Amino acid sequence: MDIRKNNKVDEEAERLKEQRLQEYAAKKAKKPALIAKSSILLDVKPWDDETDMAKLEECVRSVQVDGLLWGASKLVPVGYGIKKLQINCVVEDDKVGTDFLEEAITKFEDYVQSVDVAAFNKI
Numbered sequence: 001m002d003i004r005k006n007n008k009v010d011e012e013a014e015r016l017k018e019q020r021l022q023e024y025a026a027k028k029a030k031k032p033a034l035i036a037k038s039s040i041l042l043d044v045k046p047w048d049d050e051t052d053m054a055k056l057e058e059c060v061r062s063v064q065v066d067g068l069l070w071g072a073s074k075l076v077p078v079g080y081g082i083k084k085l086q087i088n089c090v091v092e093d094d095k096v097g098t099d100f101l102e103e104a105i106t107k108f109e110d111y112v113q114s115v116d117v118a119a120f121n122k123i
Contacts, residue, residue, distance in 0.1 A: 036093040040078030041086060041119035044105060044112055049081040056111040057085055063104045086118065 012086055053075055061070050071088035078084050089101070102115045 016111060037090055037123040038093055039088065039090050039121045039123055040098060040101070041088050041118075042101065042105070043116040043118045044085040044087060045074075045114045045116070046080070046082065046084070046111060047113045049083075051111055053085060056108070057087070059108040059111055060085065060087060062107055063101070063119060065096060065100075067092035069103075090123070 042060075044056065044060055046053065057073055069090045071090060073085060073087035075083040076086050090098075091101075098117050098120070102117075105115045106112055
């Protein structure tokens with residue numbers, strides 16, 4: 001008799017365990033997946049002190065793709081009257097990378113000499 005009771009108890013426990021696992025899986029499926037993002041600070045250097053920095057910034061901000069959000073920018077003196085553009089952006093790691101940003105910005109070769117990543121932080 002004891003064996004039958006144990007089997008019945010085991011079956012009930014197994015059924016309850018399976019039900020809880022299904023409930024947990026359903027609850028977890030409803031949660032949105034966490035999107036990995038990074039904050040990137042770029043140094044965009046012009047050719048010389050005669051480069052139109054407003055136009056340079058306009059060109060940089062014209063790079064628009066899904067997963068890229070431009071933020072604050074400022075002009076930082078480099079030397080000899082030359083200023084570089086320091087601009088912040090937030091990217092979704094799966095959609096936009098630093099290589100893509102550098103290539104897209106350096107395409108504006110009339111204004112941009114080089115692009116460097118000054119800071120890179122995971123959010």
